[in-house]
Amino acid sequence: MRRILHIDMDAFFAAVEERRHPNLKGRPIVIGGRGDPDSRGVVSTASYAARKYGVHSGIPLRTALKLCPDAVFLPVDYRSYARVSEEIKIILASVTPLMEDVGIDEAFLDLSAMDQPPETIAREIKKRILEATGLSCSIGIAPNKLLAKIASDLQKPDGLTVLGEDDIAETIWPLPVRKLRGVGPKTESVLKRMGVHTIGDLAVASVERMTERFGPSHGRTLHRAALGIDESPIIIHWEPKSIGRETTFQRDLSHWQEIARALAHLTRQVVSSLKAAGYRARTVTVKVRFSDFDTQTRAMTLDGPSDSPDLLRRAAFQCLGRFELKKSVRLLGMRVSKLE
């Protein structure tokens, strides 16, 4: 089963502004246009305090001012937000190269090939982002992108929601049909006229009714979406320079066999990420940190790029053979680079 993680930063622009202006923390903040509520323009982001007054993204700034006259209005400072976004994306890409960058404050990660439980990975991501940026995010984990995105929205802010196939009827079906990907305001109003208000209504409607009304392709996609079916892949725009894993042992290893077993395990993980990302590698590097923190690497370059588990494992072991393993080993790492 696939394990897809969707991460969405909480009120991202407002959160960056609060971090920059701590005196604004907790106050209603509205960010949009040039920050002048008397001008034309729409709300880009409202802080949670402003949302309590009914202010949300997309409404005119003037309307926001009427709803919440005490709000602080700020201009959109896209460059600052993009800088913070970049920091976050680097953290995410270090978890797995299988990252789809969907926007300034959102991304999907494919965790299917990872050993750790997805919830553990999600908690670690939340912690690392909080430490690096001071910002909170919400994460959804599900068997596909469609459900992961719905899941990340279920417990905002600072949420972590795991959905399985079994949760679809109970958790997804009661939601308004608008929450489904591909349902914009137009489709929503057509569906409502057909008596379809919730995702569950759509799931139990006949496919024929949907394809008649929305055409064979969109009609079928909508119906499948309501059933929680989505096979769309993670699309990687991000070009990794290298893919690697390392592990610090609970206790230092001194037996060659234990070290070899650990290296074989790391190599399997790295090769599976490499293959899943559709790359082949030319260079293999093994890193060893000894118990006294002395850290060394050995690398070798193959004749040509490869994604063969056998070939890459052999290369990793050749590198390992070039270490003098006289001290016990605290950390072991394996990395492939020169990717094609």
Ligand SMILES: [Mg+2]
């Ligand atoms: Mg967001």
